[in-house]
Structure formats: C-alpha cells, structure tokens
Amino acid sequence: MSDGATIALTAMLVATACGLLGPFLVLRGQALLSDAVSHAVLPGIVAVFLLFGTRASVPVILGATAFAAICVLGIDAFRNSGLVRADAAIGLVFPTLFALGVIGITSFASGAHIDLDATIYGEIAFTPFRTVDLFGVEVARAIPIVGTVAAVNLALVVALWKELKGTSFDPEFSRTTGFSPAIVSRVLVLAVAVTAVVSFESVGAILVVTLLIVPAAAARMLTDRLALTVAATVAIGWVSALGGYGSAVALDASIAGAMGMVATGCFALALLAAPRYGVLARLAQRRRRRRRVAELLDRAGAA
C-alpha cells in the first residue's frame, strides 16, 4: 500500500471510530471531555517513560488509559459533590493532570528525547513507517489498532443503540424505564477515553479531538434523526480525512491540521446552509414570516 493510501485509510478509520461516538457526546453536552482526556493522559505517558524507559505502544496506551480513567473519575467526583458544575469540574481536573505531566518531563526527562508534540502524541505522517507483520503482509501498525477500535465502537453503538438514544435525549425517562443513565454514561465515556488514547498514539491528539467534536456538530445542524446524525458524522469525517490529506499534500502543511481545517469547513458550510437549521434557512424563514404578518396587517387595515 502506498504511503498516501495508508495515511488516508488510517485517518478514515479514526474518523469512523470517533464519528460513532461524537454525536452522543455532542448531544449530552460532553463534547469537551475529549479535549480534557487528550491533555490528561500526558502524565501516564511520561510515567511509563520514566519507569520503564519505553515509548512502545502497549505500555504507553495502558499508562495513558489509566490517567484517562483518573481524569474521568475525578471529573465525576467533583460533579457528584453537587458543588461544582460539569464544565468547571472538567477545567479543574485536566489542567492539573497536564501540569503533573509537564513537571514530570521538565524535572526528570528533560535530557531524554521526549517533548510535547509529535513524539508523545503521535503524528499521522509517520504511520506508514511504523509497520507490523499481519498474516505475512506488512501493514502500517496503526491500521489494525485503529481498525479494532472502530469495530469495537461500532459493536458498542449497535448493541447499546436504544440505551444510548434514551439516555441522551431523556435521562429521566430512561431511569423510569429501568436502565441507568449513569451506567450508560460511564460506558460511553470509557469508550471515548480508550478511542482517544489509542488514536492519539497513532495520529495525534488534535486530530482526534477535532474528529470527535466537529463532524458531529456539523451533522447535528443537518438532521434531527439520530441514525442519520451518526451516519452523516462518519461521512463528514471521511470527507475531512480525504480532503484534508489532499490539501495537506498540495500545501505541504500539517496533515492533521489540514484534516481539521476541512472538517471545520464542513461545519461552517452546515452552519450556514443547512436546510432547516442553517443560518440562511432561518433568515429566509424569518423574512417569509415577516412578509406574511405585514400582508395580514395590510388586509386587516383595508377591511
């Protein structure tokens, strides 16, 4: 497989994995959890490097997952105290964990080649160079890893469709019909954390955060139906992956950044031109309504 195809395929798999979960995060007002997790895993990665001197995938993913879990549980603990709102809880916990990671780097590992960007958080441009032997065929390591995550997410969303739908739109109703919103929420958040951690390691943090939030936000502008939202999210993610790769090659700029730009472009387009909820559609609707009211008033005046 050519390098370009590998990068594009990896990005599409990440877009699928993220796109399956993103709409639920956006619906539940938890979109920024992905950003929080992406920063909170830093001490896990640093700790693994300091303790075992390795940046190999498996230990790094385990260390990062541990701190993603600490982050999520910490946020829950603050929120459940009833004294701190969800957004403030997120903003208290993740900078603290990030600060721990920075202190770890500067005080123990400054000599080693470990810094805050590509080396730690992964860089999608490097995926073709890190290969693994799979049934006698040499493929980029990221493809089976991210592919597995995407498959697991798909299975999860299909299996828990009814529960996710119910708890996202009406937690009170779900509680009365017998499935706990808290448990479904935990499962979702855990899936997001694992997806984020595994994908960071392959393609970098900012791309994962972007693909979890932006396509879902765009899809939310387009349709009211949940199944269509999820499908549209994944589709927009694919468009971003392919378009982003093309424009990155053309501009000779960061691939992850270009994919994020295309995704944001899709969102801007949806925000403006979405059929029912877009800004333009709303303006037209308002103008029509105004004209009708004016007409009615005229008629009333004439009579």
Place this chain on the structure above:
Amino acid sequence: MGWLIDLLPLSYTESVVLVGATVLGVTAGVLGAFAVLRQRSLLGDALSHAALPGVAIAFVATGAKDASSLAVGAAFACLVGAVLVVAIERTGRLRPDTAIGVVLAGFFSLGIVMLTYLANFNNANQAGLDSYLFGQAAGMLLGDVEAMTVLCVLALAAIAVAYKPLKTTLFDTGFAGAAGLPVRAIELAMTAMLVVAVVVGIRTVGAILMVALLIVPTVVARQLTGRLATLLAVAGVTGAAVGATGALISVSSELPTGPVIVLVGFAAATAAVLLAPGRGVAWNARRLLRERRRTLAEGVLIDLETALHAGPPPTAAELTLASGRPASAVRRALRDLDRAGMLAADGDRLRLTDSGAAAAHALIERRELWTLWLEHGWRIELPDAREPDPTDLRASLGDEYADRLVALAGARAEDAR
C-alpha cells in the same frame, strides 16, 4: 513598580515572577468568575487554543518574534474565536460546549497548518512559535509585569463602574434585555476582558494551565459565599494567593512555575470543596453522621420506654431482641443516652432517669402529633405557608394549630365511636 521588586527579599528575577504571578492570579480570578458563573468555564480553553493562528499571523505580518506584536495577534485571534463561540451558540441548535469545542478544534488546526506552512519557507526564525502556547514564566520582564498590572487595574475599574449591569446580565439575561440594558455589548465586553486575561496568562503559565487559573478562584470563592461582590473579592484574593504560593514554591524547588501554580490551585479548590463550612463534602458527611446517630438514639429511647411500660426493666440483650436492631447499634445508642444522663443502671437492668423519661414522653408525643397531622392535617387550613416539620410539629405550626389538630382528631375519634 521597581520599588516593590527591590523590597522583596528575593533575587530580581524571582521577585518579578512572584509579583507577575500574583497580579495574574488577581486578574484571572476576578475575570474568570464571569465565565465560570455562566457555565462557560472552558471558554478559556478555546481562547487559549485560538491564540495560535493569531501568533502565526502576527509573525507573518511583522516578520519578527517580538513579544508585544505576538500578544496583539493572539488577542485579536482570541477575540474572533470568542465572538464565534457566542455566535454559534446563538444559532440555538448547538450547546455551549459544542460551540467551544468547534472553535477550539478549528482554530488550533488552522494554527498548525499555518505554522507548518511557514516552516516551508526556510525562515529559521519561525522555529519555536508553537511553544508560545506553553508559556515561560521565568522569561517574564519587569515591563511585562507593569503592562499586566495596568491591564488588571483597568479591568477591575471597568467591573467596579459597570457592576450593576454586569451582575444583572450575568444572572438574568432576559430581564437585563427587558430592562433596556445593551446585553450584547455587555456580553462582548465581558468576553473581551476574559480575552485580556487569557492573553496575559498564556505568556506566563501557558495555554492549558491558564484554563485552571481562570476556574480555581471562582470554585473556591463560590464555596465560601453566595454574594457576587464578596465572591469577586474572594476570587481575586484566592487567585493572588495561589499565584504567589505557586511562584514561591517553584522558585525554591526549581520546578516550572505554571504547573506548580496549577497544582497549588487544584489543592485549594479540592480543599474548598471538601471543607467549606456549611457546604463542603466533609461538612455534609459529618452532619449526616450526627443526624443518623441522633435518630438511632431516639429510636432506642422509645424502645426502652415501651419495654419499661410493658414489663420489668430489660437487660441490654433483651432490649436488643425487642427492638430488632443490630446489637452494636443498640450498644452505641445506649452509650449516647447514658452520656446524656438519661439512663439509670440497676445491676445489668436498664431504667430511665427522670430526664430520660421526660425526653421519651416528649418524643412519643411529637411522633403521635405527626401521625395525627398525616391523617387529619388536610382538614386544617393554615393561614400562611408555614412548613410542618416532622421532627417537631408543634414548634413549626405553633401551639394554636397543634392544639386544634389534637382537638379535631379527638372529635373524629368520638364520632367514630
């Protein structure tokens, strides 16, 4: 401000960092309150990421890594980002957190593309622009601190002058609009002030850590007070204390300043959430524990009175059997009753002292009164919205209505016969 620097018993650089961190703490604390109370705590997160393309544009425009022009570029991009967040929210389809997330991701992606694109032009000077977002407290100059102080004083003065409109818009936007306040302009001004704090903070503690510095003081202050004016003052003081403590610790331990400040802030916020008087988690747990213990003692007191009424004084073991409670619970309740002087031991048999008997009778009467209220309370029309309290109906309703309840219940019982 030179005199202040000279006054401190620290080296010049350390004094500058200390004063800078303190001023930043005050600014972030007071301005952050307006974001946190509107549940836009993470706006600071989006703004600090949004600074990246601004830095890149400023670099392209001036061709130099001059601190003040980079700061202006960052401020401009932040402001655009903030306006976009509010605009996306206003379309009504997406929640605030999604709006923040979209702006964060979009601007940061744009910044990365710009920086990598710049790197193609072989201009070695651009290297290190991306580390702008990580902050460099040790690189703070006296001039920076003076500029920060001026901005801080201006922002505080603006808040003092426009306190009432700000407060109204903050807590009830709809009312503020109806009362004729320029709500949009006020919101824009609030956001612009937040931008000032973020841009100042990024240089000092870095983008991510700035997020915490905006939130921590308000979380602490909110646990201590429910009044906005007090909250702003407490938040300012907390911010200053966190900044100063963090700076001092980092100076003496040679750890990076920004992260240490954030860790100190987290400790302060956790302590406030746990220990805040009347509200904190530990405080509530203690209250609950006491309440449980008191209820248990009352239950056992009634059990004992009932047993004494029915036959000879019971032993502790007999009482446990009769009350159907765990032996350990009964033991603890008896200890509490004994400490309150309500028990008179007679060998291993238990009796009540006079005060114990009086307490038991009062308790039984109170419980009976509540039972009557549940059965007949609806027949009594209360003159106002007083709340019947199950533990003490007589005190909560007043003697007049308690007596009327008893009389009413007696008459109904008479009728039934």
